[in-house]
Amino acid sequence: xxxxxxxxxxxxxxxxxxxxxxxxxxxxxxxxxxxxxxxxxxxxxxxxxxxxxxxxxxxxxxxxxxxxxxxxxxxxxxxxxxxxxxxxxxxxxxxxxxxxxxxxxxxxxxxxxxxxxxxxxxxxxxxxxxxxxxxxxxxxxxxxxxxxxxxxxxxxxxxxxxxxxxxxxxxxxxxxxxxxxxxxxxxxxxxxxxxxxxxxxxxxxxxxxxxxxxxxxxxxxxxxxxxxxxxxxxxxxxxxxxxxxxxxxxxxxxxxxxxxxxxxxxxxxxxxxxxxxxxxxxxxxxxxxxxxxxxxxxxxxxxxxxxxxxxxxxxxxxxxxxxxxxxxxxxxxxxxxxxxxxx
Numbered sequence: 001x002x003x004x005x006x007x008x009x010x011x012x013x014x015x016x017x018x019x020x021x022x023x024x025x026x027x028x029x030x031x032x033x034x035x036x037x038x039x040x041x042x043x044x045x046x047x048x049x050x051x052x053x054x055x056x057x058x059x060x061x062x063x064x065x066x067x068x069x070x071x072x073x074x075x076x077x078x079x080x081x082x083x084x085x086x087x088x089x090x091x092x093x094x095x096x097x098x099x100x101x102x103x104x105x106x107x108x109x110x111x112x113x114x115x116x117x118x119x120x121x122x123x124x125x126x127x128x129x130x131x132x133x134x135x136x137x138x139x140x141x142x143x144x145x146x147x148x149x150x151x152x153x154x155x156x157x158x159x160x161x162x163x164x165x166x167x168x169x170x171x172x173x174x175x176x177x178x179x180x181x182x183x184x185x186x187x188x189x190x191x192x193x194x195x196x197x198x199x200x201x202x203x204x205x206x207x208x209x210x211x212x213x214x215x216x217x218x219x220x221x222x223x224x225x226x227x228x229x230x231x232x233x234x235x236x237x238x239x240x241x242x243x244x245x246x247x248x249x250x251x252x253x254x255x256x257x258x259x260x261x262x263x264x265x266x267x268x269x270x271x272x273x274x275x276x277x278x279x280x281x282x283x284x285x286x287x288x289x290x291x292x293x294x295x296x297x298x299x300x301x302x303x304x305x306x307x308x309x310x311x312x313x314x315x316x317x318x319x320x321x322x323x324x325x326x327x328x329x330x331x332x333x334x335x336x337x338x339x340x341x342x343x
Contacts (some may be wrong), residue, residue, distance in 0.1 A: 112277070117243075120279040122336065129280075131195065131246065134338040138194035140167040141201035144252065147320055148200055151327040161342030165194065174231050175207040175219070186235040195338070197239045198330055200250040200287075202267040203316055220266035228267065232274035240281040246337045247282040248330055249275065253291035253322075256315030264288070265295065283333055287326060291318070301325075 042062055121128045137156060139149035145168045153164035167189070172180040182201075189197070206219040209227045217223040232249075239247045251268040254261050268288055275282045291310060292298060300309045303321060310322035318326060334341060 115277070117278055117280045118276060120283065123279070128336055130337060130339045132339055134162055134195050134334060134341045136163045136165065136192075136194045137196050137198065137334075138165045138167065138189055138192070139198045139200075140165075140169070140189065141199050142172050142203050143168065143170045144203050144250075144317060145198070145200040146170075146317075148198070148318065148323045148326050148330075151320075151323045152198065152330060155327060155331055156342065159342040165192070171204060172201075173204040173207055174201060174235075175205045175209050175224075175228060182235060183231065186238045190238050190241055193241070194239075194245060196246045196248065196334060198248045198250070199235075199239070200326075202252045202264070205267055206263045220262055225266050225270045225273075229270035229274040232271055233277070236274060236278055236282045240278055243281050245281070246334075247278075248285055248333060249282060250285045250326065250330075251288045253287050253311070253318070254295050254297050256297045260316070261295070261297070283337075285326075285329055285333065287329075290325065290329065291322065 042058070046058070119126075134156075137152065139145055139152055145166075149164070149166035149168060153166060156162040156164050169180050169185070172182070174182050177183075205228070208216050208218050209224060209231075210216055211223065211227055217227060236247055236249065239245060249271055251271055252264045254264050271284060275284050288295070291301065297311075297315065299311050300307050302308070303310065303325060308321050310319060310325060311317070312319050312322075
């Protein structure tokens with residue numbers, strides 16, 4: 001007997017698979033995949049962008065989907081693999097189906113209803129419901145509204161037929177009522193029935209205010225912002241006159257001083273919150289991003305291709321050039337909201 005060479009491996013004694021056998025296995029797998037996943041392939045093809053790949057996938061997917069629709073294999077596969085993504089059988093309150101937007105939350109109480117007034121049509125790509133004609137514009141606020149009011153009046157005078165009312169109240173603030181109570185003033189303004197109101201205010205804010213429970217809150221925490229936003233929302237509601245008017249509330253560009261920047265940050269946040277229920281009629285025009293991107297104060301910005309000073313030396317207000325930039329943004333939105341201006 002010869003000694004076995006340890007370096008020679010024994011050949012397998014079982015059946016050897018040939019290349020043809022492998023092709024048969026692959027073919028069977030493809031047939032099963034088409035039968036089971038036919039509807040999915042068809043759906044994928046229909047969702048693809050136009051091109052050769054879509055044509056090829058649809059050429060396979062359409063007949064495969066037709067076959068799959070008539071066989072139970074697809075449903076059976078879904079049932080067998082359903083455990084991979086279980087659909088928990090949830091019970092109890094809080095479901096969306098057949099529930100109104102005012103259904104009580106698990107924590108108690110009912111959330112405020114969401115209405116179409118919450119949405120600015122332009123922001124969601126829907127055609128803006130324009131008002132017929134702009135005949136009367138009110139530009140108001142504190143010293144921030146100057147010289148914007150003069151610039152808007154000049155621009156609209158060129159179109160003819162628009163009455164621009166300029167009513168700036170210097171040194172006033174929404175957070176104080178001793179000089180001017182803006183709650184009362186907004187009511188008086190609304191009785192003059194302006195078609196549009198441009199509001200630019202907040203340079204003097206930061207005064208302590210009273211909460212509904214009578215407690216005094218100081219600027220600039222969440223409690224103060226809540227009271228401020230409630231006052232702003234009330235004014236917005238008054239000025240919009242149940243949808244008969246449009247309101248353009250300008251946020252504040254960030255000032256030079258760090259202490260004032262904290263105030264402006266809070267005021268701007270409160271304005272955004274206040275406007276939420278009325279975005280279909282109240283436009284929050286973001287002057288902060290235009291003049292102070294990234295919340296960083298800058299004296300100059302590019303205007304008509306040139307670096308130009310747009311802020312007043314006090315580091316708070318807009319100068320004449322800055323007012324023209326702001327007026328351009330306001331008039332662009334006026335033209336979008338009204339079918340005609342003057343005339």
